[in-house]
Amino acid sequence: MDRYIVTGGAGFIGSALVRQLLAQGHRVHVIDSLETGNLDNLEEVADEITVHEYDIRDYSRIAPVIAGARRVFHLAALPSVPKSILYPVPSHEVNIDGTFNVFRAAVEGKVGRVVYAASSSAYGDTEVLPKVETMAPKPKSPYAAQKLMGEYYASVFAESFGLETVSLRFFNVFGPRQDPTSVYSGVLSIFLTCLIEGRRPTIYGDGEQSRDFTYVDDVAALLLKASEAGDGSGRVYNAGNGNRFTLNETWSMLQKIAGVSLPPLYGPSRAGDVHDSQADTTAAVADLGHAPRFTFEQGLRLTLEWYREDLEQKGKIDPAGAKLVL
Ligand code: UD1
Numbered sequence: 001m002d003r004y005i006v007t008g009g010a011g012f013i014g015s016a017l018v019r020q021l022l023a024q025g026h027r028v029h030v031i032d033s034l035e036t037g038n039l040d041n042l043e044e045v046a047d048e049i050t051v052h053e054y055d056i057r058d059y060s061r062i063a064p065v066i067a068g069a070r071r072v073f074h075l076a077a078l079p080s081v082p083k084s085i086l087y088p089v090p091s092h093e094v095n096i097d098g099t100f101n102v103f104r105a106a107v108e109g110k111v112g113r114v115v116y117a118a119s120s121s122a123y124g125d126t127e128v129l130p131k132v133e134t135m136a137p138k139p140k141s142p143y144a145a146q147k148l149m150g151e152y153y154a155s156v157f158a159e160s161f162g163l164e165t166v167s168l169r170f171f172n173v174f175g176p177r178q179d180p181t182s183v184y185s186g187v188l189s190i191f192l193t194c195l196i197e198g199r200r201p202t203i204y205g206d207g208e209q210s211r212d213f214t215y216v217d218d219v220a221a222l223l224l225k226a227s228e229a230g231d232g233s234g235r236v237y238n239a240g241n242g243n244r245f246t247l248n249e250t251w252s253m254l255q256k257i258a259g260v261s262l263p264p265l266y267g268p269s270r271a272g273d274v275h276d277s278q279a280d281t282t283a284a285v286a287d288l289g290h291a292p293r294f295t296f297e298q299g300l301r302l303t304l305e306w307y308r309e310d311l312e313q314k315g316k317i318d319p320a321g322a323k324l325v326l
Helices: 012-023 039-048 059-066 081-086 088-108 142-161 187-197 216-226 247-258 282-288 296-313
Strands: 003-007 027-031 049-052 071-074 113-119 165-170 202-204 233-239 265-267
Touching: 003 012, 003 059, 012 027, 012 039, 012 216, 027 059, 039 049, 049 059, 059 088, 071 088, 081 088, 081 142, 088 113, 088 142, 113 142, 113 216, 142 165, 142 233, 165 216, 187 247, 187 296, 202 247, 216 233, 216 282, 233 282, 247 296
Parallel strands: 003 027, 003 071, 027 049, 071 113, 113 165, 165 233, 202 265
Antiparallel strands: none
16 A cells, blocks of 8 residues: 655644545554644544654654655645744754655655645735735745745745655645644634633734735645645745734634623734735635635634634633633
């Protein structure tokens, strides 16, 4: 049976992809340093997969795992715009050197195709919305520059070494299993846990910045499509939903869904923050068959439900109400 590799497979996006790969009957190997990923994300499928606790900076360890795989999904990264400004060195080493190692191992090991998790942050602040792949990239943070470099390597490896690659620019992915516990966590994981625990979130800036929030299962489905569709010539596609909501609108929606009133706190804007983000999905729909199934509100409701159950199971909230019992 053909092997499928997911780097970053213990992360929240990677683990959703692992589940979809297993549902299609594939044999899955995960490479994850567990620095930001967590084996809890793979708990109920642990017996069906092989996990290699390796860091992508370590070529000698990851190369034998990658060799001969049919497909590699390269999702391992140190995500977060602000973290890349505070700690640019590890961020550079993982996101650029580690990514180079994955592509190099894929060429050496004659892998069929690599699908690379690129980022919408590569666009920076554009005058026009939605953002189209033909726009000139304008990264505003080390993270954005690193993710863009990965795309360039993906297309250069296709051109120079004949490796099939596809890059997908993720747009603010959210959903179950996203870790809400760090200040660098995705904004929706923080908003949703604030909502459940009855806390007021802090919005950085005036809250009028907007994002194309994309549900994790839609991104996982597109990753699968990108591994088979298209020509693998190193092209870059937006992996977004095509919507755009400001943080103020988002927090209002969430309060309405939960039936609570919790006015947000406001803090200073974050360095490197892009103001608006929205994907033009035309190319991904036409070439890869991208077909998002979840509206923003559906995704929010499913994710809220998941966090509620998770916090209840961990004994952190009282199932009868939304009160913290810690
Ligand atoms: C960026 C990238 C995204 C990438 C992600 C990796 C853009 C447009 N998007 O996401 O493609 O996958 O990095 O981390 O650059 N915020 C608050 N309160 C909080 C937390 C965040 O107001 O408690 C704000 C941030 O300042 C930002 C927005 O929410 O304006 C989204 O932040 P975050 O979820 O960290 O993602 P991006 O930085 O947009």
